[in-house]
Amino acid sequence: MKVSMTVNGKPASAEVEARTLLVEYLREHLRLTGTHVGCDTTQCGACTVHINGDAVKSCTIFAVQCEGANVLTIEGLAKDGKLHPMQESFKENHGLQCGFCTPGMVMAGIDIRRRHKNPTEETVRHELEGNICRCTGYHNIVKAILTAKM
C-alpha cells in the first residue's frame, strides 16, 4: 500500500505492507532510528512521536493510518543546530543516562507541557505513566520536564 505523510517537515511516501507499524516505517524505511522500540505491549513509550502535534506511541499505529499526517520525531526537534528547550532541559538536568528511553521521554515531555501550562510534579509524574525509564529513577526526567523553558 502507498502511504504519504510529512515527517519532520519533509514529504515522505513509500510502498508499505498494511501491517507495517509507524515505528517500523520510521526506523526501517526512513532510517530515522532515533525513535526506539523497548517493548511489544505499548508500555515503555520509547517509540513516542508526535502525530499532528499529539504524542503517540508509534508502535501502536499502522503507517497507513498516518496518511496525510504531520509526523515529528526526535530527529526533527532541533532547529538549525539549536536544541529544542525540552532537549536543552534534559541535558541541563541530567534527565538521561543510557539515552534509549530519551527520545520518547522528550516527545512525551513536550506534549505534557503543551497540555499543562504550569504542571505540578504530581501531574508530570502521572502523565509520564506511559514512559518507562530504567536508569534515572525519574528524578531528573521530572525535573527536566518541569523546568523546560517552553
Add this chain to the structure above:
Amino acid sequence: MAETGIGAAVRRKEDQRFLTGAGNYVDDIARPGQTYACFVRSPHAHARIRSVDTKKAAAAAGVVAVFTGKDVADAKLGSLFCGWMVTDRHGQPMKTTPHPVLAADTVRYVGDHVAVVIGESREAAAAGAELVSVDYQALPAVVSSVAALKSGATQVHKDVPGNLVYDWVLGDQAATETAFKRAAHVTKIDLVNNRLIPNAIEPRASVGDYDRGTDQLTLYTTSQNPHVHRLALSAFIQIAPETKIRVVAPDIGGGFGSKIFIYAEECVVLWAAKKIGRPVKWTADRVEAFQSDAHGRDHVTHAELAMDKDGKFLGFKVSTIANLGAYLSTFSSSVPTYLYGTLLAGQYATPAIFCEVKGVLTHTAPVDAYRGAGRPEATYVVERIVEEAARQLKIDPAELRRRNFIAPSAFPYQTPVALQYDSGNYVGALDKALKVADYAGFARRKAESTKRGKLRGVGFSSYIEACGIAPSQVVGSLGAGVGLYEAAEVRFNATGGVTVFTGSHSHGQGHETTFAQLVGDRLGVPIENIEVVHGDTGRIPFGMGTYGSRSLAVGGSAIDKAMDKIIAKGRKIVAHLMEASEGDIEFKKGMYTVAGTDKKMSLGEVAFAAYVPHKLPTDQIEPGLDETAFYDPKNFTFPFGTHICEVEVDPETGRTSIAKFTAIDDFGHIVNPMIVEGQVHGGIGQGIGQALLEACVYDEKTGQLLTGSMMDYALPRADDVPSYTVGLTTTPCPHNPLGVKGCGEAGAIAAPAAVMNAITDAIGAPLEMPATPARVWAALQKRAAKAA
C-alpha cells in the same frame, strides 16, 4: 579548569547525540545484505525434544536458513559456560552442566533456545519460526529452589544430583556457635529476596557480520564487556581465533548486569553469519527479554543475630538457598557466594559470622548478576535483621547501629568473612542522614499522618558494598576464570587533542564526560579536545568492561596510570629540549616547568616535538606520545552510606507511598557530582521497584513464566517513586590513585531494606517483597485478626 575539572558538574558530552536521535544502538545498525534471525523457543519448562522438523520452514518464502541443536553440535560449537568455579564446603568443585547454544535433546526453561530461522526480513524469519515443528515430550518441572532441593524433586541435569550445584560455606562456624551460646538475645528472621528481571529498556540485540576477504568476523552486540565476549566466542564457543573476531558494543541502552553475560543468541548469530555468508541480525522483543535475559536475586534465607544484653552483636549466622536457574550463566556462581557471603558483616563489628549457601538448579531462566549482584541480597538480610533486633530490644534503630558500627579508627578492618575494609566512617554517614532526613521530626510527621488515617513508618539501611572488582590474584584464588584489571590507552595527538581508549564500557554511566574530566584536569586539555573511545575490541586495549561499579575505580585508575607514563615521557623530552635534569622538571595541569627558572613548555608543545622529533635523540627517546596501562586494583573499594525511607500506608487499600527518601552515600572523591547523583537516583528507583512492585513469578505446576511482559511484571513508573534527597560524605579510598570507590549500585543495594523496614514499621507486621497493596492489606488484616 574548575568548570570542567574534577569535581565539576559538567553536562554530558554524549547527550547531544542521544537527545537528537543520533545515537547508534545495535538495532540501529543495518549492514548491506543483512538477514534477520528469529529463535524458536521452548514453550515448556522441561521437555525432551523427540524431533525437530524444519522442512516446511526451510521451504517458506523469504527463509534463508534454519539451524537446530543438531547443526551446532555437528559444527562442534562449544558450550556456554560459567566462568567462576566455586569450591564447596567439602573442598569439592561445584557441579557444572553443558549448555549448548541451541538445545539438542532437552529444554529446561520456558524460552530455552531450540532453533533459529534466518530470513530476508524480520517478518519472514518470524513466519518461518512458526513453521518449525518441534515434537516435545513434556516432563515435570520444578521452579522453586526450595522445592528443587527436596528429595525426589525432578532433576534439572543428570550431572547435578539433587539439583545442588554447591553447598558453600564462609566464616568460622564453631566461633559463631560459641557466640550464640553466650547471647542474651537472639533475633531470627526468614526472608525471601524476590526474583527480578532486569529490563534494560533496550532489548538485547546482535548483528553478526563476516568478511570473506579477510576471514574476519564482527559481532555488534549489547555487551558491557566486549573483550570478555571476544574471549568467550573464541576460547569457549570456538567460532574463530581471537585475532579473527572483533566485538563492537556501541551505544547500549542500559545493562544493570544483564548484558555482561555470554548468551546463546549472539553466538548463533555470529556463527550463522559466516555459515550463510551474509550479515545476520537479531533483536529481542520484550517477551524474549523476560524469558531469556539472565534474571537476578531469588534467595530464600534464614538468619539469626546473637546479641549481648546491651544489643552488642556477638554472632551472626545466615543460611541461604539461591536459585541459579536451569543453566549456570557466565558469573552466576559467584553472585550468591563471593559477592554475598563476604558482605554479611555489613557496617558492623560482629566478631563471628557464619554463612552457608546452597546453589540450586531449577527449570527457570538462568540467574546471574543484576545491579548490586549479591550485595543487595546481603544488605537486605543484615539491615532487615538489625532493624528487627532494634524493635525487639526496643532500642532506637539508629542507636543500635551506632553501638555496633566498626569505629572510624579501626580501619583497615578485617571482617570475619574474608574482606578487609580499607576505610570508612559509618557514624558520619548515619549522623548526616539523620539530620538531612529530619529524623527528629518523624514522630510529629507520624502523628500528622495518623490524624489523616494513614500509617507512617520509617526504615533505615546502612549498607556496605564491595566495588571496583577486583585484585586478579584474589579473585583467581577464589575461582574466577579471568583477571579483573582494566586497561587504558592515552594517545596525545600531535596537534594537541587527546584520545582515550578505555576498556570500561559506558551503557549510560557517562564515561565520555567523566573520563574526559579526569584527563583534562590532569593534562590541562579542554574536554572538548578529548575523545573517549570504548566498546570496540578493534580499537581499545584488552579490557574487562563495566559492572560492579568498577569503571572509575579500576578503569579510571588505568587511565591515570597511562597519564603517569605520558607525563614521565614528556618530562624526558622536556629535559632534553631544555637541557635540564629530569629531576628538576615539574608538571602541573599540562605545563612543564624547570625548577628555579622561568623555563616552561606545555604538554601540547611536547606532543608536537614527540611526533615531529627533529630535535630528539630517537635512539634514546622514542617518537610519539601514546601510552597504554593496565591497572590491577590492590583491594576492592568499600562505598557505604545510610538511606532512610519514610512511607505512608493507606490501611484501607494497603497502598504504600514513599513520603521521603534520603540517601547519604560515601563514594570517596567525586569527579562529576551530577552524574553520581543520577546513578544514585537510578539505583534507588530500582531498589524501590524491588521493594514495592517487581516480582518474577513462575507457575509452580507448569513452570510457565507468569510475569512475561511489561503488563504483568510491574516496573516502577514515574508516579510510583518520589523525588529523592541525596547527599555525600567523603572518605577517600586509600589504595587507588584517584581516591574513588564507585557509585553505580549503591541505591539498588540500600533501598529495598530501607523501604521494607519503613513499611513493617508502619504496619507492625512482617512482610515479604514486593510490598504490593494486596500483601500489605492482607498483613494488616492478619495483624488485626491476631489482636482481636
